[in-house]
Amino acid sequence: MTTKEDTCDCGATFTWEEPEKQDSWNPVDRPWHCPACIEADRIERERKARADHKEHAERFLSGFLPSRMAQTDRQDPRFNAKLWGNVEKWNPTDEKPWLGLIGPTGKCKTRVAYERIVDAILTFDQSGAYRIWMDRKGYDRGREWLVSAVSAVDYADAVRNQFGKGDEAKEAKDLLRLARRTGWLLLDDLGKCTHTPAVAAALFGLLDHRHAENLVTIWTANSRPDQFLANMPADVGAPLRGRLLECSTIFELK
Structure with a gap:
C-alpha cells in the first residue's frame, strides 16, 4: 500500500x-x-x-384515509387507548403476518387498525427501505403505495359486480386485484356480508393467496371466525377459519 x-x-x-x-x-x-x-x-x-x-407519505395519507379516520385524535378520551397500546407494539412476522381485532361495535377497532397503518407508512426503517413496500415480493412496481382498505361488504359487492359492464365492472375488478396484491390490506367488518357461494369462494381465494405469500393483513370482526364463518360451506369455512387463526395475532375485546 x-x-x-x-x-x-x-x-x-x-x-x-x-x-x-x-x-x-x-x-x-x-x-x-x-x-x-x-x-x-x-x-x-x-x-x-x-x-x-414523510412528504410523500403525508400526501398519500391525505387521499387514503376516510374523512372520519383522518380526524382521529389518540389523546381523545373516546379513543381506545388500551387497544392501541397493544396494536401499536404489534409487528408482522413471517409466522404471523396478520392482525385480527375482534369485538362489539364502538370499540374503535377500525380506527385503531387505520392508525397502525398510518404508523407503518410513516416509519422509515434502519435499512432505508419503506416498511410498507413489499420489495422482496416485487409488489412495489412503479413505486406505488401498496396499501389498501376495503370493507367485507364492499368486497362482496365487487365480487358480484366484476362480471357486469362499464365503469362499475372495471372498478370492481380493480378493487379485487388490489386487495389480492397489496402489501398491507385492511379487511374491515368480516362477517357483515352475505356469504353466497361466489363471495365465499372469492374470500377464500383472497386470504389463501395472502396466506401463501405472507402478505400483511389486518382484519376486524364483531365475532370470532368460527361464528362469522358458520354459514359458509364446510369445505370453505373450515380452511378459511384455519388461515385466520394460524396467521393472526388476535386481540379480542369484550
Missing part, C-alpha cells in the same frame, strides 16, 4: 491508501473528500430521504 495525501474542498488534509498494484478492470477510486465531509454528506442525504418520504 502507498499512502497518499490530499486536500479536501473544506481545506482539511487527509490521507488514503492506494494499493501497489491496481486491477485495470477495477481500479481503486480516489476519495475526493475527507472522512468528515463524507460522513456529513451521508447524514444530509439520509435526512433528505427521510424528509422526502
Whole structure:
C-alpha cells in the first residue's frame, strides 16, 4: 500500500491508501473528500430521504384515509387507548403476518387498525427501505403505495359486480386485484356480508393467496371466525377459519 495525501474542498488534509498494484478492470477510486465531509454528506442525504418520504407519505395519507379516520385524535378520551397500546407494539412476522381485532361495535377497532397503518407508512426503517413496500415480493412496481382498505361488504359487492359492464365492472375488478396484491390490506367488518357461494369462494381465494405469500393483513370482526364463518360451506369455512387463526395475532375485546 502507498499512502497518499490530499486536500479536501473544506481545506482539511487527509490521507488514503492506494494499493501497489491496481486491477485495470477495477481500479481503486480516489476519495475526493475527507472522512468528515463524507460522513456529513451521508447524514444530509439520509435526512433528505427521510424528509422526502414523510412528504410523500403525508400526501398519500391525505387521499387514503376516510374523512372520519383522518380526524382521529389518540389523546381523545373516546379513543381506545388500551387497544392501541397493544396494536401499536404489534409487528408482522413471517409466522404471523396478520392482525385480527375482534369485538362489539364502538370499540374503535377500525380506527385503531387505520392508525397502525398510518404508523407503518410513516416509519422509515434502519435499512432505508419503506416498511410498507413489499420489495422482496416485487409488489412495489412503479413505486406505488401498496396499501389498501376495503370493507367485507364492499368486497362482496365487487365480487358480484366484476362480471357486469362499464365503469362499475372495471372498478370492481380493480378493487379485487388490489386487495389480492397489496402489501398491507385492511379487511374491515368480516362477517357483515352475505356469504353466497361466489363471495365465499372469492374470500377464500383472497386470504389463501395472502396466506401463501405472507402478505400483511389486518382484519376486524364483531365475532370470532368460527361464528362469522358458520354459514359458509364446510369445505370453505373450515380452511378459511384455519388461515385466520394460524396467521393472526388476535386481540379480542369484550
